[in-house]
């Protein structure tokens with residue numbers, strides 16, 4: 001069933017686990033992730049990035065949203081339809097109009113007061129529709145998805161957290177404690193002491209971006225100390241690409257059936273999803 005981010009994260013915070021948040025595009029990802037989460041009895045956050053929704057035919061937004069909304073009730077686990085990393089209010093408006101139950105407004109590149117203003121405006125749009133809002137304070141760097149630019153992390157400062165949440169009314173806060181977006185060149189070293197301070201003062205559940213490639217014991221430590229949502233994308237892409245390469249060389253015939261073409265990809269993707277559910281303690285947490 002379709003629910004809001006606020007609902008699933010409240011349960012995660014109360015029961016000390018994190019909800020897996022997967023960026024996804026294409027039917028194959030949507031189906032595999034939902035089927036696996038249902039089998040594991042895990043709540044899930046189905047995230048979409050503007051970059052993946054803006055397809056050449058202009059229908060990406062509608063296809064993706066309509067698919068998840070149509071199938072959500074066929075899966076007996078909580079499902080959040082979440083927009084990841086929007087930087088413009090127009091994108092937030094578009095997502096809310098299409099029925100997203102949660103949006104992230106990312107003003108993390110802006111000075112504090114401007115981030116507050118932008119985030120508050122997003123909350124004003126989402127609140128009347130019953131949708132949740134995630135914001136980011138501090139800055140999670142790394143390489144962008146098109147690999148055009150990389151940026152350094154700016155760690156979140158605990159003394160800004162309470163002020164930010166009070167002034168904006170956000171439901172969840174992405175914090176910067178040492179992870180980066182994309183595939184790591186050098187392994188991260190999470191600042192768990194900083195996370196403890198942030199969690200102690202934050203009125204809302206905390207979110208970790210750049211979860212892919214982070215060593216498992218660091219993720220476990222982060223979840224144990226207050227992270228309630230972990231964003232994942234690169235690990236899924238790596239798994240699918242590996243499966244695709246195997247598939248390409250595996251077939252003798254020139255016209256393999258679609259199920260044979262995509263089965264290895266589904267299998268590898270499901271394995272990663274299962275492993276993340278386990279790692280975050282989300283197995284059997286669907287209520």
Ligand SMILES: [Zn+2]
Pocket residue numbers: 085140181209210231
């Ligand atoms: Zn992110």
